[in-house]
Amino acid sequence: MVEEGYPFIERYISALGLMTERRIRGKLTGDLPRMGELSQDAIRPCFGLAVEPSLQLDGLADVLVARPPRLCDKCPHSDAYIAIKEVIAELGAGVRVMGDIGCYSLGYLEPHQAIHSCLCMGSSIGMAIGAAHAGMNPSLCVIGDGTFTHSGMAPLLDAARENSNIKVFILDNSIVAMTGGQPTMATDEEVVDLVAGLGVSRKHIRIVEPTAHKKHQTMATIREELAHTGLSVIVARRACVTYAKEIKEIKAHKLDIAVVAA
Ligand SMILES: Cc1ncc(C[n+]2csc(CCOP(=O)(O)OP(=O)(O)O)c2C)c(N)n1
Ligand code: SF4
Known part of the structure; x- marks a missing residue:
């Protein structure tokens, strides 16, 4: 059960007793994180897939300088x-x-x-x-x-x-x-x-x-x-x-x- 936000549907299904049989996995079972984004890396392990190594390029950090979000120009x-x-x-x-x-x-x-x-x-x-x-x-x-x-x-x-x-x-x-x-x-x-x-x-x-x-x-x-x-x-x-x-x-x-x- 891959559900954005609160595990609402998952909780209702668990109330039907299905979760005790561990047929459904999701946020309540701890298979998915309850906080943060449901990224591919968060979901892949649920399907037995390895997390892909993130892109690492030499010198990338020098080119892509991190900056905080800001108001548009002329806002x-x-x-x-x-x-x-x-x-x-x-x-x-x-x-x-x-x-x-x-x-x-x-x-x-x-x-x-x-x-x-x-x-x-x-x-x-x-x-x-x-x-x-x-x-x-x-x-x-x-x-x-x-x-x-x-x-x-x-x-x-x-x-x-x-x-x-x-x-x-x-x-x-x-x-x-x-x-x-x-x-x-x-x-x-x-x-x-x-x-x-x-x-x-x-x-x-x-x-x-x-x-x-x-x-x-x-x-x-x-x-x-x-x-x-x-x-x-x-x-x-x-x-x-x-x-x-x-x-x-x-x-x-x-x-x-x-x-x-x-
Ligand atoms: C309870 C709730 N509902 C909806 C949102 C999503 N949301 C974030 S900002 C925003 C409205 C922003 O509009 P405004 O106050 O006019 O500011 P602007 O972005 O135009 O500067 C909304 C609805 C929220 N943060 N909380
Ligand atoms: S110009 Fe409009 S969209 Fe851009 S930051 Fe200001 S209010 Fe937001």
Whole structure:
């Protein structure tokens, strides 16, 4: 039984009593690893096949230099992180930014090293609320438009109800980029309306355009909201460059639906 993820089917089959006869082998029997990728090398021994020696070429390591994954060139998240980091640097050491899951999680790595946590979808806002309760000031977090509409709205409602002293950056790139460019549930003004609908004061919902050209404007907006004691949402709005074509198509399709509905 070669099953990705949790040994779900294997467990149900074992509940039928088949596993006691050892007819089925898999993760529960320890024949396959429970963690990591189900690579050919992990599976081959189950069929009595030897693991093939990995490719070793003299001097290969000099040519293929290992490097961590990184944001695409011209990614809007890069410009958002540059502005956020420059403002944070003005505040001195020790400022932490709660991160979330999406392309922008790569902001944890070099060259940005701009976020300091990454737990699960939607966790950044709740973590920032908790940190603010524990006395962290400023308490900052970043979340993508896809993740915000997936599981970030409930904690933002919480933050709005108690006017938590946190600064939430919604990185609205108009797409769910990390998982392959699926349509996002809300972008542009829809995000703003959602945020306002959850109870965040429109005065403290700010829109910035993360580009190198507008960096100083973005930084000024961040500084203004840092001076406010209470909840602020700063929407960094700029479309993902890699999925530009798909975003155009999705927006045109949405417009068609709106026209038909009207
Ligand atoms: C509970 C859960 N469901 C799905 C995923 C897969 N996943 C990883 S990132 C992501 C969304 C990223 O979209 P967005 O927040 O818009 O960020 P972007 O990648 O566009 O920067 C999803 C659905 C996950 N990590 N956890
Ligand atoms: S796919 Fe889009 S959001 Fe993701 S790193 Fe590339 S440009 Fe940035």
